[in-house]
Amino acid sequence: MTAKGTGGAMTAVSESHDKKRKKRFVSIRVKLIFVYVVTSILVFSIHLVLYNQVNQTVDKIDQLYVSNISLNELSDSLEAVQGNLFEYLSTKSTDALNDYYRSEQDYVALTDQLTESVTNNEMLLLEKNIRAMSESYLTVADKTIQDKRGQNVEKYKKGYAEAEQSFAYINDYIYTLNNMQFQINSDNYHVLISSLQYLEISSSVVLLTIAAINIFIIVVWTGSVIRPLVRLAQTANEVAAGNMDAKVPGPTANDEIGVVTHAFDDMLLSIRNSIQQVKNSMEMERVMKEKELLMETHLKDAQLRYLQAQINPHFLFNSLNAGAQLAMMEGAERTCLFVEKMADFFRYNIKKDNEITTIEDEVQVVENYIYILNVRFSDEIIYRKKIDKKLLSSLIPGMVLQPIVENAIKHGLRDLERPGKITLTISKENETVLIRVHDNGRGMSPEKIAEVMQCATIPGETGSYSMGIGMTNVISRLRLYYDRVDVFEIRSLGVDKGTEVLVRIPANFESGRALLPGGDRSDSSDSSTGDSDIGDSDIGDSDIGDSSIGDRENKGDSKRV
Amino acid sequence: MSSMNETISNRICCGVKPGRRLFLLKNLNHFKVIIVGLILTFAAVSVTGVFIYSRVMRESGLEVEAASEYSHYYVVLTDNSRTPFWQSVYTSMKDAAQQQDAYVEILGENLSVNYSLEDKLQIAIDSEVDGIVLEPNGDTEIVALIEEATTQGIPVITVVSDEVLSQRKSFVGINNYDLGQEYGAQVISALKEDTKEIVVLVNGQAEASSDYSCYSQIKELTAQIPGGEDITVSAVVIDPDSSFDAENTIREYFVNADEDPDLVVCLNSVNTECVYQAVVDFNLVGKVQIIGYHFSDRILEAVRMGNIFSTLALDAEQMGQYSIDALTEYNEMGLVSDFFSVDLAVIDHSSVDDFIVNQDQEQEQEAS
Numbered sequence: 001m002t003a004k005g006t007g008g009a010m011t012a013v014s015e016s017h018d019k020k021r022k023k024r025f026v027s028i029r030v031k032l033i034f035v036y037v038v039t040s041i042l043v044f045s046i047h048l049v050l051y052n053q054v055n056q057t058v059d060k061i062d063q064l065y066v067s068n069i070s071l072n073e074l075s076d077s078l079e080a081v082q083g084n085l086f087e088y089l090s091t092k093s094t095d096a097l098n099d100y101y102r103s104e105q106d107y108v109a110l111t112d113q114l115t116e117s118v119t120n121n122e123m124l125l126l127e128k129n130i131r132a133m134s135e136s137y138l139t140v141a142d143k144t145i146q147d148k149r150g151q152n153v154e155k156y157k158k159g160y161a162e163a164e165q166s167f168a169y170i171n172d173y174i175y176t177l178n179n180m181q182f183q184i185n186s187d188n189y190h191v192l193i194s195s196l197q198y199l200e201i202s203s204s205v206v207l208l209t210i211a212a213i214n215i216f217i218i219v220v221w222t223g224s225v226i227r228p229l230v231r232l233a234q235t236a237n238e239v240a241a242g243n244m245d246a247k248v249p250g251p252t253a254n255d256e257i258g259v260v261t262h263a264f265d266d267m268l269l270s271i272r273n274s275i276q277q278v279k280n281s282m283e284m285e286r287v288m289k290e291k292e293l294l295m296e297t298h299l300k301d302a303q304l305r306y307l308q309a310q311i312n313p314h315f316l317f318n319s320l321n322a323g324a325q326l327a328m329m330e331g332a333e334r335t336c337l338f339v340e341k342m343a344d345f346f347r348y349n350i351k352k353d354n355e356i357t358t359i360e361d362e363v364q365v366v367e368n369y370i371y372i373l374n375v376r377f378s379d380e381i382i383y384r385k386k387i388d389k390k391l392l393s394s395l396i397p398g399m400v401l402q403p404i405v406e407n408a409i410k411h412g413l414r415d416l417e418r419p420g421k422i423t424l425t426i427s428k429e430n431e432t433v434l435i436r437v438h439d440n441g442r443g444m445s446p447e448k449i450a451e452v453m454q455c456a457t458i459p460g461e462t463g464s465y466s467m468g469i470g471m472t473n474v475i476s477r478l479r480l481y482y483d484r485v486d487v488f489e490i491r492s493l494g495v496d497k498g499t500e501v502l503v504r505i506p507a508n509f510e511s512g513r514a515l516l517p518g519g520d521r522s523d524s525s526d527s528s529t530g531d532s533d534i535g536d537s538d539i540g541d542s543d544i545g546d547s548s549i550g551d552r553e554n555k556g557d558s559k560r561v
Numbered sequence: 562m563s564s565m566n567e568t569i570s571n572r573i574c575c576g577v578k579p580g581r582r583l584f585l586l587k588n589l590n591h592f593k594v595i596i597v598g599l600i601l602t603f604a605a606v607s608v609t610g611v612f613i614y615s616r617v618m619r620e621s622g623l624e625v626e627a628a629s630e631y632s633h634y635y636v637v638l639t640d641n642s643r644t645p646f647w648q649s650v651y652t653s654m655k656d657a658a659q660q661q662d663a664y665v666e667i668l669g670e671n672l673s674v675n676y677s678l679e680d681k682l683q684i685a686i687d688s689e690v691d692g693i694v695l696e697p698n699g700d701t702e703i704v705a706l707i708e709e710a711t712t713q714g715i716p717v718i719t720v721v722s723d724e725v726l727s728q729r730k731s732f733v734g735i736n737n738y739d740l741g742q743e744y745g746a747q748v749i750s751a752l753k754e755d756t757k758e759i760v761v762l763v764n765g766q767a768e769a770s771s772d773y774s775c776y777s778q779i780k781e782l783t784a785q786i787p788g789g790e791d792i793t794v795s796a797v798v799i800d801p802d803s804s805f806d807a808e809n810t811i812r813e814y815f816v817n818a819d820e821d822p823d824l825v826v827c828l829n830s831v832n833t834e835c836v837y838q839a840v841v842d843f844n845l846v847g848k849v850q851i852i853g854y855h856f857s858d859r860i861l862e863a864v865r866m867g868n869i870f871s872t873l874a875l876d877a878e879q880m881g882q883y884s885i886d887a888l889t890e891y892n893e894m895g896l897v898s899d900f901f902s903v904d905l906a907v908i909d910h911s912s913v914d915d916f917i918v919n920q921d922q923e924q925e926q927e928a929s
Contacts, residue, residue, distance in 0.1 A: 042603065049607055053614065118664050118691075121628035122671060125664070128634075129688040136687040169684050176673050195614070202610055209606070213599050220596070 028225055028255050035221045039214040046210050050203045057199065061192050064185045070113075071178040075171065077107040078134070082167045085141050089148050089160055100145065104138060111135075123184075126177040130170060137166040228257045232264060244272055295480045302399065302473045306349065317346045338375050341368045349399075359426060359435070360392035362401040366424060369402050373409060381409060385424040391433050392426075396505060397481050403474050404437045404501050412441025412499050428507060435503040444492040444499050452490060478503065633663035635888055636688075638681045639696035639721075642667045644830045646855035646877055647696075650720070653881025654694070661889045663691070682706040686713055692888035693717045697724040698764065699772075716891045718884055721875070722771035731887040733880055733901040737771040741778025743873055743905055744826060747852050748779050749786055751824055751870040756850075759783065759794045760822040762811070762832045772828045779826060799832065808835045815839050821849055824870075830855040833872065837863050856908060856916075864913045871909035878923075879903045 084100035087093070114131040115124050144159030231250055238246035248265060252258040324339035345368040348361070363385070370383045405422060413420030418440075425436040444452075452471055478487045482505060491500040635658060641647050651667055658665040669681050676684065678695075679702045685693050686709055693710060695717055697703050707717045707727040716730045723732040748759060761779055763772035773796075780794040797814055799807045811832065815821065821843075827833040833853030837860070840849050846868050853860055853872035863869040883901035891897040908916050 042600070046603075046607060049611065053611070118631045118634040119628035120631070120664050122666075124628055125634075125666065126671075129684075132689040133684070133687040136689070165683065166687055169680070169687060172672055172674050176671060179673065180671070198614070202614070206607065206610065210603065213603060216599070217596060 025254050028257065031221065031225060031255065035218055039217060042210050042214060043207075046206055050199065050206070053199055054196070057192055057195055061189065064189055064192070065182075067181045068178055068185060070110075071174055071181060074107075074110045074130075075174045075178070077103060077110050078167065078170055078174070081107050081138075081141065082163070085144065085160070085163060088145060089156060092148060097145070100141075104141070107134065108138070123177055123180050126173055126180070130173045130177065133166060133170050133173065137163060137170055140166060224253065225255075225257065228253060228261060232257070232261055235264070239268065244268065244275070291480065295477070298473060298476050298480065302470065302477065305470055305473065306399070317343055320346065338372070341371045341375075344368050345372060356395055357398040358392060359394050359396050359401075359433070362396055362398070363387065363392070363424065363426070365402045366405045369405060370409075370422065380420060381413060382419055382421040383424070384421065385426075387424070387426040388428055391428055391507075394433050394505070394507065397477055400474055400478065400503065401435065401437065403471065404503075407471050408437055408439040408441065408499060408501070412439040412443070414441075416441055429504075431507045432504045433507050435505070436500060437503075438498065438500040440498040442499075443495050443497040444490065445495065446492075449490045449492060453488075478505075482506065631658075631662055631664040633658075633661070633691040633888075633892065635663055635665040635692040635694060635885070636668040636681075636685045636690050637665060637694045638668055638678055638685060640678055640698055641696065641829060641831060642670060644855070645857040646830050646875070649877030650881045650884075653878040654885055655881075657882045657885035661885060663885065663889070665694070665885065679703060679706060682710065686710050686715060689713070690715060691892065694884045694888070695719050695724075695729070696721045697727075703727065716888055716897075718887045718891075720880055720884055730891050731897045731899055731901060733883045733887060734903050735875060735905050736900070736902070737774035738778070740771065740873070740905065741775040742782070743907065744775050744828075744852065745779045745782030747871050747873065747907065748783055748824065748826060751850050751852060752783075752786070752792070753823070753850075756823040757792055758820060758822040759792060759824045759826065760814070761794065761796045761826040762799055762807075762828060762836070763796045764799050764807075764829065764832075775826075775828055807831055811835045811839050815843050815845075821845055823848075824850045824852065826852045827854050830857065830860070833860055833869070837869060840868070861908070861913055861917055864908055864910060865917075867910055871907055874906045874908055876904040876906065 080103035081100065084096055084103050088096040088100050090096075111131050111134045114127040116128055116131055117124070118128060119125060140159055140163045144156045144163055147156035147159055228248075228250065231248055235246050235248045246268070248261050252261045320339050320343040324336050324343060327333075327335035327339055345365060348365045348368070367383070367385075370381055374381050374383075401424070405424070408422060409420065413422075421440045423436070423438040425434075425438070427434050427436075453475070475488045479485060481487075487504055489502040489504070491502065492498065635654075637647075637651060637654065639647055642651070647667075651665075654665045668685055669676050678698050679700060682693070682695065682703065683706060686706065693715060695703070695707070697719055699722075703724060704727040707724065707729055710717050711728040711730075717727070718731050718733060719727070719729045720733045722734065723729075723737070759779070761772075761776040763776050776794075776796045783789045783792055783794050797810065799810045812835075825836050825840075827836055830853070833851065833855070834857065836851055837853070840846055840851065851863075851869045853864075853869050855874050855877075856864075856872055860869060860872055864872060880903045883903065887897050887901060906916070
């Protein structure tokens with residue numbers, strides 16, 4: 001998946017996740033309170049229902065015998081009226097009359113509570129009849145009282161007899177009604193007692209049921225709270241056991257545990273990313289290490305090749321110093337200079353540890369080398385240089401220019417009939433320091449150039465084209481050091497058209513220093529011949545003559561001997 | 562940083578496959594459905610329990626059903642309220658009264674004291690009822706009480722037997738002459754060659770009562786037939802004011818009589834039942850013929866077996882209907898017909914089966 005594709009998917013996922021997270025947050029506390037409230041409401045509501053039923057039943061029991069009590073009161077009141085009537089008729093006392101009227105008033109008040117409607121209910125009909133008979137009775141009683149007050153003996157006796165008969169009828173009706181009420185109330189009492197037992201059983205069953213439902217709700221609800229915690233703990237154990245790809249299974253509730261689960265997931269992913277980053281960093285470091293080791297291998301190879309090619313440089317260097325002193329003592333200044341140049345040349349080579357050097361040192365080594373060769377070969381090589389002095393301080397890997405020049409002389413100018421010419425140009429193009437070594441020698445065919453460049457890309461390969469210390473080594477080191485392919489270029493217009501080697505190095509390149517073991521600019525500057533006057537002057541013109549190399553070599557050989 | 566964390570958490574969150582998430586959501590929904598279902602079930606059970614409890618209480622009689630109110634209140638006064646005939650009449654009366662927005666009851670049924678007819682009439686007057694259906698028993702005080710009721714504005718309707726001299730507003734039944742004629746016809750039909758002794762059971766002492774009227778006509782009719790002069794027709798009086806007197810009197814008669822009667826004529830259903838039982842007990846079936854009054858299952862069975870020669874039955878339904886009609890008419894109009902004639906049926910061995918079938922059909926129709 002491309003980075004863009006991944007980003008788009010992540011955005012979509014993020015949006016959907018945001019939507020999910022926008023779901024109302026319900027904390028565990030709220031959930032627990034909700035469970036508690038729901039179960040409490042259930043219990044409370046059933047308690048209310050049961051309590052209401054029990055209350056109703058108890059109220060009914062309380063009301064059961066109220067009707068009997070009322071009828072008894074009615075009967076007592078009627079007896080009081082009849083008693084007072086008899087008392088008055090017997091004594092005609094004012095008190096008895098007052099008592100009669102009082103009891104009559106009470107009785108009327110009681111009978112007013114009885115129904116006067118005709119219904120198909122037996123007891124209500126009895127009530128209605130009692131009320132009507134009571135009115136008749138009181139009418140007769142009142143008339144009897146009046147007759148008594150009027151001293152109408154016959155009438156009040158007859159009236160009393162009628163009243164007594166009515167009294168008996170009413171009493172019997174009240175008694176009958178009372179019996180009916182009592183019978184019904186007794187039946188109702190048994191029913192109510194049974195209903196209380198029924199209520200006890202049903203309330204027990206309902207309470208047990210509601211308790212079971214409550215337990216179920218609590219178990220399920222608390223399970224929904226605890227289950228994610230258990231899953232989270234299991235996942236944490238898996239992670240602890242090393243399974244970084246473990247995921248928290250199941251849905252995530254939108255509560256504190258959900259937040260913790262999301263945070264755990266985020267943490268896991270963050271850890272996985274960090275591990276991936278560390279892996280990438282280690283891989284990069286490994287590549288860099290390999291590159292460094294390759295660089296070092298090339299350097300060692302160059303040094304080995306150089307050591308194989310040289311005789312004991314320390315001995316030679318010491319000998320040359322002794323020779324220079326001897327020549328100076330004898331007044332042979334040219335010999336002394338030659339020997340000193342030889343000594344400088346070898347000294348530079350001995351400082352193999354100082355791989356980073358300045359262009360100035362490199363140019364000095366080239367000049368020493370050409371001077372030596374010109375002494376050897378009778379100024380056969382014409383050396384010219386065009387150098388921008390500002391660039392002399394630029395850093396460059398050591399032992400680069402001398403092998404190029406040596407290679408130009410060996411393969412370009414050897415056995416050349418015309419005078420050999422080496423031109424060294426150091427200039428600046430944009431941000432690049434351009435070092436050009438041009439010879440007017442035999443030139444190179446494109447195939448040969450390609451072969452040389454090809455050999456440089458294969459470490460340790462020298463090919464059939466032998467180049468002394470090794471152009472391939474120079475090319476490889478420059479490419480490794482500057483990490484660019486076009487740092488080295490060989491140009492030639494063809495056979496006998498000369499060859500031009502171009503080295504392009506960045507003007508202010510420093511990052512490659514760390515890759516070179518023991519690279520130190522100060523050491524390099526120590527080895528440079530700072531006091532030598534190197535400028536745009538054409539050294540070769542004055543120092544290098546037209547003599548052939550072979551003559552010089554013979555001459556040199558004779559001198560060396 | 563937080564956005565990066567969200568992105569990371571998004572990845573993790575989306576690690577759950579959509580199908581699985583849907584499944585989990587379904588599970589969550591199932592859980593909610595179960596909870597809601599449980600609560601609803603509990604509520605339904607509670608409501609049902611309360612409903613059943615209320616119903617049990619109502620059926621137990623604890624919850625008093627609302628009583629229907631009526632505009633008129635009539636009472637039935639009779640000494641024979643427990644006889645099948647009167648039960649039939651009362652049933653008919655209730656149906657008729659129901660249609661007239663009136664309530665009728667047999668007074669004294671539920672009282673603790675077994676009052677005499679006069680007492681009942683006095684109670685009815687004191688109770689200020691809207692109408693009285695009375696079966697007079699021949700007692701002379703009844704006339705005065707009817708007068709008092711009339712004074713109080715309470716109409717009195719006599720049924721079965723009339724109190725001609727009273728101020729009753731109407732009479733519902735069959736007139737004594739017709740009844741006596743029918744009894745006489747049945748007696749003559751039942752006569753055998755060896756029939757010598759005929760006994761008529763009459764209630765009350767009053768000479769003017771309907772029972773005596775019947776007795777007189779039976780006697781006359783019997784005397785008129787050839788050989789009738791040899792047949793003795795006598796009356797055995799049963800005191801209506803004494804409880805259980807009919808049964809005792811009848812048994813004593815059978816025990817003490819010099820000769821068992823050849824034919825016993827009963828003028829009410831109680832006497833009929835008692836006589837039939839005595840005949841069976843004294844092993845006189847076939848020897849003593851019975852002419853009864855009204856019917857019960859037992860009487861009908863006896864007629865069917867030939868143990869009772871015949872029984873005369875007033876149409877109880879008509880009697881009940883006409884009684885209520887008479888009271889309603891008087892209360893509405895202030896006037897009413899003096900006499901409502903009720904059909905009289907003779908049930909003998911030949912017609913008893915049809916009568917039973919008709920009775921069953923009527924009962925089925927009433928039930929439906």
